Amino acid sequence: MSEYQKLSKADAAELQNAGHRLRIDSIISTTAAGSGHPSSCTSAADIMSVLFKKYLRYDVNNPGDAAADRFVLSKGHAAPVLYAAMKEVGHLTEPLTNLRKFTSDLEGHPPTTLPFVDVATGSLGQGLANACGMAWVAKNIDKAPYRVFCMMGDGESAEGSVWEAMQFASHYKLDNLCAIIDVNRLGQSEATALGHEMEIYRARGEAWGMHTLVIDGHDVNAVDKAFHEAEITKGKPTLIIAKTFKGKHMPEQEDRDNWHGKPMSQDFCDKIKKHIEGLMESTDAKITPRAPLQAVENLQFASDVKLSSPPSYEKTDKVATRKAYGTALTKLGDSSDRVIAFDGDTKNSTFSIDFMKKYPERFGECFIAEQLLAGVTIGATCRNRSIAFASTFSAFFSRAADQIRMGAISKTNANFVGSHAGVSIGEDGPSQMALEDLAFFRAIPGSTVFYPSDAVSCERAVEIAANTEGVCFIRTSRPATVNVHANDAQFAAGKAHFVRSGKAAAIFGSGITLHNALEAAETLAKEGIEVSVIDPFTIKPMDVDAVKKAVEETGGKLITVEDHYAFGGLHSAVSEVVCSEGLGAKVKSLAVPGVSRSGKAAELMAAAKIDAAAIVEAVKSF
Ligand SMILES: Cc1ncc(C[n+]2csc(CCOP(=O)(O)OP(=O)(O)O)c2C)c(N)n1
Known part of the structure; x- marks a missing residue:
């Protein structure tokens, strides 16, 4: 276990200054964009500085490499502070004033088109579960030492999904995961329910099995010590609960309500920049990010994964x-x-x-x-x-x-x-x-x-x-x-199978309703009525040629039968093809009309009129 080395005065000054630079960049870029969330960036700036300059292990020229530590900005609206951090370490050279421009990938919330972003965020409460998936894979599949960090807001932590994720992280002992909550007391429209009640956050973190640390998120020494402790803690994920202030070092906005999601006017921007520059200490310390501990193979999307043996069923199984x-x-x-x-x-x-x-x-x-x-x-x-x-x-x-x-x-x-x-x-x-x-x-x-x-x-x-x-x-x-299909039948997305052919009507069925359609076809055949029964296999994409063929062969008499409500499923998919291809056809819909109840499957399908009897009736009433 490595001993904690306190930051030198010079390094602390440099990390503090970097935090200030992240603040300034976040404010300037949101002012240039005319929108964005500068106050949400400034509360997180010191944590981001220490994390990106001293703790994360990555190659600044290639932060998307598989060996790199991962960072998930769950409070995605603070994207400018992430971009500022990537500029600070020398990765981003694009002007941050391109923020939110259509021509730039510096979107309002982090997009995966940026090499240092693995998951899109912005719908709050989701990043930690994503981070858990990455950490679980690191431990169990890659078996590699890269680590995963996730930064959340305190308002965001009202989402139950945040605590679901902590439960998973502690259950799987994801000690390669470090979650951070930036407790800046304020949400969007008012203060959060807990404000700065740090001990309540601590109790919650501990209750979910996290190694929980409560710190001053603006003290780079405290932040540094917490990240060190997270790194050496084994058997448990770490949760750093950082007390911060929204709008930190923005003199007229700090810790004040009503500044969420508001860019500064040029005037304010200039004044705040001057104020923050005045806070910087002179230092010649240089801190460069650490390299990954171990190379990890980069993987492409695999498109050749096969079943180890083909399907092998008896027809009657x-x-x-x-x-x-x-x-x-x-x-x-x-x-x-x-x-x-x-x-x-x-x-x-x-x-x-x-x-x-x-x-x-x-x-x-x-x-x-x-x-x-x-x-x-x-x-x-x-x-x-x-x-x-x-x-x-x-x-x-x-x-x-x-x-x-x-x-x-x-x-x-x-x-x-x-x-x-x-x-x-x-x-x-x-x-x-x-x-x-x-x-x-x-x-x-x-x-x-x-x-x-x-x-x-x-x-x-x-x-x-x-x-x-x-x-x-x-x-x-x-x-x-x-089984309807032979073991050696060929399948592809967007390729339907005509299981039966006839001219009286074409019935599209999927899952259980394909079997109902086949039963109906048998009944109709006994009366000399031959219908086509089509298994679309995929409802998206829908096989356009199969729909065309069905229309041609039946003179436009189509029936869809689905164990699904009437909208958005099989009927919609077939009808979309009929419309977009300008096919002359009537598409009758047999679908579940409303809320069902308990009963036998056959009773419920009969009540919903998606059973064989309903299909027979639909064919006869064309
Ligand atoms: C699921 C979800 N609900 C609502 C929003 C709208 N929204 C964006 S930021 C925000 C407040 C976030 O507060 P907090 O997590 O404390 O972050 P801060 O900006 O204070 O750092 C809200 C309500 C959202 N993005 N996602």
Whole structure:
């Protein structure tokens, strides 16, 4: 354990001066932009100075290198102080006055287009879960000594997701993680609930299992000592709770309400700059950031991860797609030790348990904390460190909608697998049924939405998702169903399968409703009515050629049948193609009309009119 060496007077002066330079740069850049959050930057400036100049290990010319320590600015609105820090150490040469300009990557909140930003932040309360994912991967997958730091605001800490993340960090003994709360007493519209009640923060941090330190966040000596202690603390993550003042060293703004998110006028800017320059001590000390301890291989996005063996089912096997997910994930895990999985205490229902049993060291239990689950998974995949899958009941991903939305902004490659879709889960009732999930995941930019209908296609969906960039969502079903596709069937995103062909109508079904459609087709065939039954495989992208073919062959008689509410799912996807391609077709929608209830799956599907009988009726009433 290395002994703490107190800062020399000269080094302390230099770190203090650097803090002042970060303040000045944050104020100047936000004044130039005419918007931004200078007062939120100035409270954090001294902590940023010590962290970026003395503690973070990175190559200033290549801060995105895999070996580098990570920094997550969870209070993303303080982006100017992060840019100022990267300028201070010599990385950023672009004028900070480009802040918030359309032509610059110095966006209002940190974007992942900057090499020193791994996850987009700005929706408060999410950064720590991302940081947990990175630290978990560092420890368990990379097994490398790089560390992860995360800076939050005190207002931000009202988010429950912050404390979910601490619970995860302490459960997994992430001693490579250091969280910081910049307790500047003020939020956006008023003071925070706790103000400067530092002992209450301490008690909370300790209660969540963090090695908790309360310090004066403007005293560089105290900040330095705290970062040292975090570095040598083993077995526990550290939480530094720093008492600071919003608008520190801005004489007319410091510790005053109503200055959040307000840039200074040029006049104020000039005056404050002069004032802060007057506080600087002369020193010739030079402090340069430390290099990483150990090289770590940079990884590209993998696009060649394969199932270790192809699907092998008997035609008559009845297998739920959720079970096939567990099988496929395990097979992917055989092929690549970068495949990892997280779950939210539903692993025996989603079947991620199968993966956990074979690869326990690559499985992370997030417990019943879905925002954490999504945040950790997004953090774990960044810089291509892993191919990560998160699973829970699909309904519960809605709790993490904001994390997933932010994941898209981060350009995440995280994969989300939602089981227990629709009314076909049966007796558990509507609280457990996902009926909006397709609409949500389809709306995410760059997403791919898989809805496999049997075990064979589900295994392939998992394989394709692992190799597909952007957010992938796989919707799995609870009931066991027979296999529709041959073991050697070929699958691709945006490639539908005509499972049956006929001219009376074309029925698009996914998951359980594909089976209902096939049952209906049998019934209709007995009456001499032949219909097409189409398995789209992906609801996004939708196979345009398949929709065109269905329209041509049936004279424009299409039916979509889905175990989902009527808007944003399969009907929307098929109708979008009909509209955008200018196809002459009527698209009848069979979808769950409203809130369901407990009952047998067959009863609930009949009540929702998405069962075989309803499909027969829809075909006949064209
Ligand atoms: C989830 C979320 N809710 C609300 C906001 C709007 N907002 C931006 S900054 C802010 C206040 C943040 O206060 P604090 O965390 O204490 O940071 P400070 O600026 O004081 O350092 C708010 C409410 C947001 N960005 N994200």
